[in-house]
Amino acid sequence: MGAAVAACAVSAGARVLWCPSGRSAATVRRAEQAGLEPVAELRELFHRAEVMLSLCPPAAAEDVARDVAQHGFTGIYVEGNAISPDRVQCIADLVGRSARAVVDGSVIGSPPVGAKHTRLFLSGPADATELVTELFSGTPVSTPVLGEEIGQASALKVSYTAYQKASRVLAALAYGVAQHHGVDRALLEVAGGRQGSYLAETGYIAKTAARAWRWAPELEEAADTLRAAGLPDEVMRAVADTLRHWTDAKDDQGISVEDALEMLRGSSR
Template sequence: MTIVGVLHPGSMGAAVAAQAKLSGAEVLWCTTGRSSATKERALKYGLTAVSDLRELVDKADVILSICPPAYAEDVAVEVSTHGFAGTYVDGNAISPATMARVYAIAARGGASVLDGSIIGSPPSGSKSPCLYLSGPEDALATVASLFTESAVQTRALSGGIGRASALKLSYSSYQKTSRVLAAVSYALARDYGVEEELLDIAQGRATSYLAETDYIPKVAARSWRWGPEMGEVADALKEAGLPADLVEASATVMSRWDDLRDTSLSISAVLERLHGEPD
């Protein structure tokens, strides 16, 4: 039986890790420093609690790091400190350069490192995200086998470390920034009383995030995490010699929603927060 450790079981991490149980794997999580919400998620998905990180590292064959991008390197350092020599999968939304640093940190401890990116919503009966992986072929096969009977699809990318991260940020740069721009567009239209007309225009198009107004409060509630991700996108664009102004501006917009983490406000309340500088 393969033993998988997940760091840390957030809404995506817990759901993805739990899918590995369908292949017969046991999934561990570390309770140290975790919130009551995290504990509830772990219980919901039937994850096995261990008391500290050393115990998780000692027992796990595979570790999945699925956390906010700002913590990816710190998590790798913590795991490496305990000498993890199994397969370490960084599934975070980080730039190829950040992934290279994570690789160096985790490999220093003896781990076989995979660059991973998750595209899509947390897996469920109706949703099937894709886990893209790049890195050593033997490690790719090991991780892919964990999800063969699950709602998580896996795709191998050639070219080594950095490819999966680049794919994630290429997608994020449009998907998340366009949703932020939709919010700004509605804020302007609302000031002039033409939001209904803007919605009518958007609904006449084949596809448009402007037609998904119900998603705007969800963007605000996730901006505490998406803002740092845009920082990673900006780094990736700069590394490629491309302009990063738009995603940097998106991060600035998101900073006005920093304190709305996990809230469920109305569209009107969320748009109002875009006026003026954040406190």
């Protein structure tokens, strides 16, 4: 996602910097394909950049923010990760000690490659969100602004994640039960009569398994947000625990539906 979003900013005329130090060969290849400009050290990147966009696994969000804060970054920091509004506020307090402004962001949609589009929702100071919007003007990345409150963009992401990803896991479990009892075809026939039912998309079970290592932390963020809002969080935590049964399927594009279901069955014995 990071390289694809960065490539859109490049296509709009921005110079996009990145630091290849300690990164994998695959990451380097994606950055080169996206037209990003390498810099030797993070210190140089933080000194030269006017806008910093953080897109990383949720667990690493604070680590990235601490690096930014330690280098005294003075530009606009966009916290674009799938984390709770409370965590975004903590990061804003940390980075905001030196940064000109902190913008809360959330990416919803597929990576903007080919004919695909995505949305980078924003909330924060108006002058800062306007500048971020300009960076992606005319590209497949649209930048709806939700308001000036830090946490609004993240709340939208968490709300969407709570439903969309949990529904995929519930569909996998439902199909697994039906298959166990030999009624999977009947389930698909019933589900096929309902427009947009995830139950009819069995191929997505394998995709969910391959993405589970990323989705589980996001649903923990959703659970934290539910608890902060005074709502029950047990369902989200249970779904996150279920996703962890697929940890060994990380980014496995060749995993089958049956293999994914067998991993769930095996983990419950």
